[in-house]
Amino acid sequence: MDVARKLGILIFFAVPAIVGGGIVYFTFHSLTALFIYEVILLLGAGAFVSR
Numbered sequence: 001m002d003v004a005r006k007l008g009i010l011i012f013f014a015v016p017a018i019v020g021g022g023i024v025y026f027t028f029h030s031l032t033a034l035f036i037y038e039v040i041l042l043l044g045a046g047a048f049v050s051r
Contacts, residue, residue: 006049013045 017038024037 009048010045013041017041
């Protein structure tokens with residue numbers, strides 16, 4: 001997998017991190033829930049990029 005494709009995947013995961021992070025924080029009013037959501041997205045992005 002070339003560098004451009006890896007960067008595209010990371011950008012693809014950045015949008016849900018920003019928008020979804022706001023939704024999670026608004027729903028739970030907790031930075032802990034937000035942190036857990038961001039870590040799950042980071043693990044998913046890492047799994048896709050490492051392939």
